[in-house]
Amino acid sequence: MNKVHYSGFKVLKEALTGHKGWKPVWxxxxxxxSGYDVVIVxxxxxxxxxxxxxxKNHGITNVAVLEKGWIGSGNVGRNTTxxxxxxxxxxNEPFYELSMQLWENLEQDINYNAMVSQRGIMxxxxxxxxxxxxxxxxxxxxxxxAGAEYLEQDDIKDRYPFLDMKNPRFPIKGALSQxxxxxxxxxxxxxxxxxxxxxxxxxxxxxxxxxxxxINNGKCLGVETSRGDIKANRVAVCVAGxxxxxxxxxxxxxxxxxxxxQAFVTEGLKPVLDNVITFGAGHFYCSQSDKGGLVFGGxxxxxxxYAQRGNLPVVEDVCSGGMAIMPMIxxxxxxxxxxxxxxxxxxxxxxxxxxxVDELYFNGGWCYGGFKATPASGYCYAHLLAxxxxxxxxxxxxxxxxxxxxxxDEKGVGAQPNLH
Amino acid sequence: xxxxxxxxxxxxxxFDMIINHPLLGPRDSEEFVYLGSADLINRPNWESxxxxxxxxxxxxxxxNVAGDNxxxxxxxxxxxxxxxxxxxxxxxxxKSVELASDYAKNNGRSR
Numbered sequence: 001m002n003k004v005h006y007s008g009f010k011v012l013k014e015a016l017t018g019h020k021g022w023k024p025v026w027x028x029x030x031x032x033x034s035g036y037d038v039v040i041v042x043x044x045x046x047x048x049x050x051x052x053x054x055x056k057n058h059g060i061t062n063v064a065v066l067e068k069g070w071i072g073s074g075n076v077g078r079n080t081t082x083x084x085x086x087x088x089x090x091x092n093e094p095f096y097e098l099s100m101q102l103w104e105n106l107e108q109d110i111n112y113n114a115m116v117s118q119r120g121i122m123x124x125x126x127x128x129x130x131x132x133x134x135x136x137x138x139x140x141x142x143x144x145x146a147g148a149e150y151l152e153q154d155d156i157k158d159r160y161p162f163l164d165m166k167n168p169r170f171p172i173k174g175a176l177s178q179x180x181x182x183x184x185x186x187x188x189x190x191x192x193x194x195x196x197x198x199x200x201x202x203x204x205x206x207x208x209x210x211x212x213x214x215i216n217n218g219k220c221l222g223v224e225t226s227r228g229d230i231k232a233n234r235v236a237v238c239v240a241g242x243x244x245x246x247x248x249x250x251x252x253x254x255x256x257x258x259x260x261x262q263a264f265v266t267e268g269l270k271p272v273l274d275n276v277i278t279f280g281a282g283h284f285y286c287s288q289s290d291k292g293g294l295v296f297g298g299x300x301x302x303x304x305x306y307a308q309r310g311n312l313p314v315v316e317d318v319c320s321g322g323m324a325i326m327p328m329i330x331x332x333x334x335x336x337x338x339x340x341x342x343x344x345x346x347x348x349x350x351x352x353x354x355x356x357v358d359e360l361y362f363n364g365g366w367c368y369g370g371f372k373a374t375p376a377s378g379y380c381y382a383h384l385l386a387x388x389x390x391x392x393x394x395x396x397x398x399x400x401x402x403x404x405x406x407x408x409d410e411k412g413v414g415a416q417p418n419l420h
Numbered sequence: 421x422x423x424x425x426x427x428x429x430x431x432x433x434x435f436d437m438i439i440n441h442p443l444l445g446p447r448d449s450e451e452f453v454y455l456g457s458a459d460l461i462n463r464p465n466w467e468s469x470x471x472x473x474x475x476x477x478x479x480x481x482x483x484n485v486a487g488d489n490x491x492x493x494x495x496x497x498x499x500x501x502x503x504x505x506x507x508x509x510x511x512x513x514x515k516s517v518e519l520a521s522d523y524a525k526n527n528g529r530s531r
Contacts (some may be wrong), residue, residue: 255454255480279528285517303454305509306486311437315449346480402480403473415479418454 005198006111012340013066014107025339026198029064029205035231036064036203038385039223041210041246042239045186045371048193049378050385051202052110060384061201065194066225068209072190075241077373078308080295080341082261082276082287084121084181085146088137088200091396091408091418093144095405098393099376100146100180106375109386111193114184115290121181121276122151124163125324126170130281134176141178151175161327162272170281170324181276182286189374195239213250213360219296220250236385237362240350241341243364252355254364255346255402259300260339261368264309264318266332268292277326284321286329292380296322296333300342300368302418309339326371342368346406348420352381352390352397361385366420439505440517444498451497457483458490458504461524486508497498 004010005022014021018318036164038054041045041063055058068075083103085096107114125131136146155166156175165172194204205227212224213235239246244258269292278285286296298318301310315337322329327408345351347364350373352363363381366373380394390397402415428490437449464474486509492505502520507513 009445035519244482245486248484253481254481255482257482257484258486303449303507304456304484304489304491305512307510307512309513311449403476417456 006113009109013126015232026194026204029203031064031205031225031227031230032203032358033206034316035222035225036233037062038234038236039230039232039369040065041072041223041237043071043190043194043204043206044074044238044240045072045189045374046240046366046381047191047236047260048190048197048204049237049374050236050363050381051204051378052197052200053111053379053382054194055200055202057382058362064205064230065197066210066223066230067204067206067209068238070206071194072187074239075340075342075370076186076190078263078286078338079113080287080297081183081186081289081371082181082285082326083184083372084139084276085144085372086121086141086148086176086178086181086408088140089408090140091141092410093146095380095397096373097144098379099373102185102375102379104180105305106189107190110192110196112187112188112195114192116182116184117290118180118182119275119287120177120179121278122155122156123176123278124170124172125174125176126172126281129173129413130240138176145197146264147180149179150176150349159275160218160273162276162326163411164325164327165279167324183276183289184371185290186371188276190353193378199227210246211249213357215230215250215357215360216230218356219358232308232359234361234385236381237364238363238381240343240364240366243307243343245357245363247362250355250357250360251328252357252362254351254362256343256365257304257333257340257398258306259302259342259344259418260305260310261300261309261342262314262318262337262339263297264315265289265293265295265296265335266329267335267380269294269307269332272328273285273300279321279325282321284325286322286326293335294329296329296354300344300418301339306341307339308341317368319376335364344417344420345400346417347409348411349408350377350397352384352394353399356400437507437512437514438516439493439503441495441498441501441503442464442517442519442522443501444495447495447498449493451495452493452503453496455492455494457485458492458520458523459483460492461527461529488515
């Protein structure tokens with residue numbers, strides 16, 4: 001397929017010539033009978049990013065991305081679009097900062113408008129103890145070059161007069177801000193990576209469900225799919241949310257439980273919220289989409305599930321959190337709600353690792369933080385697949401870290417996945 | 421609305437899960453705290469040669485069943501009993517509920 005370079009000039013030219021020059025954004029490929037160097041299972045954000053960086057950074061282009069439905073039909077289409085690199089622990093923070101830097105250059109890199117908007121993210125503080133904890137986190141962010149600012153009460157009040165500053169239980173005392181955080185158009189991430197990977201020769205194969213792994217003498221030789229067997233020198237699973245189900249086909253159990261996280265969007269409103277606000281103490285976070293809807297969410301539903309829907313008590317819990325901190329949200333009507341399935345890991349941190357089966361690799365356990373990690377996840381997974389070495393910022397995301405006592409537990413709640 | 425459409429709507433509405441407590445009758449799942457798989461009842465033997473691996477498996481590795489899951493719920497806002505609930509992780513339908521003590525005894529535990 002001929003590459004089409006997107007630019008302002010191209011838009012103008014097409015506008016004047018009847019929009020006849022636009023082409024499909026990626027090739028809809030058929031599986032090759034000769035097989036592939038790398039088969040990536042899962043055509044979501046992470047899988048497509050992995051394919052792109054395999055091709056771009058490592059020159060490995062004989063790659064297929066297999067997707068059960070259509071690309072981007074999983075969690076990359078079901079999140080709240082927030083990006084940030086405001087983590088505390090050394091195992092996490094440099095990784096998420098790499099992701100932020102990749103977000104900052106993403107659109108130029110893949111020549112696709114992903115609507116990366118660094119509008120800033122603000123974590124509200126309600127007590128002296130919480131302020132100490134957030135200042136500590138801010139220092140960790142500054143060490144990693146992520147940038148962090150402390151916002152005083154008056155700054156917050158001036159910018160967001162609708163916040164309930166004097167809430168009796170959670171009065172707003174200040175906030176930790178990362179001005180480089182923000183939002184990205186989630187679907188465009190999947191489409192942009194798909195287009196860029198496809199242009200470099202990657203086969204994107206949709207409606208192709210992996211039904212089993214061809215494992216012989218402890219070595220993975222390929223996958224069995226709804227469209228026939230596909231040979232591969234290396235198989236890379238990347239299906240967060242369904243990791244349990246897919247890895248069970250290879251006989252591998254994981255330190256992961258699947259839970260549902262619900263999210264909500266109101267009807268479109270005039271611009272009112274130019275930032276991402278998180279109210280961690282009440283489990284509520286909110287941003288405003290470019291269409292004007294207030295996009296918000298809160299806690300997971302707390303029980304194991306693979307159903308992409310949750311229950312009403314959590315809807316009430318999230319909305320009451322919103323009402324507590326920004327009462328004006330009660331005037332907006334709810335337009336939609338949805339649920340996505342999370343790989344909740346035992347310490348709240350992800351995995352990018354080999355498995356006990358040779359040539360079978362695993363990427364998952366992203367909890368509810370997978371979207372922001374998309375570029376770095378693909379970047380580091382591709383590095384591991386191509387070189388068999390861990391990338392410098394992803395050395396801690398190993399599956400055996402619990403046995404070694406080397407967990408990366410940001411919240412310090414232990415092996416209770418529904419509390420991370 | 422046709423009957424089929426109505427049935428579809430009813431399955432799409434997110435009804436709260438009702439747990440049929442063996443002693444107290446139907447209770448809202450909100451009264452309970454969810455712990456996880458009922459496998460957690462079977463603590464490994466700490467004197468075993470393989471205790472480290474056994475406890476790693478017990479504490480950190482999950483079956484993560486897609487289908488009927490046998491799991492522990494604690495009736496925190498009720499009679500504080502532990503229940504074993506069999507529930508589908510695909511549809512949220514609750515298939516059976518029993519007291520955790522009964523479940524443990526039926527599975528060979530002395531108490």
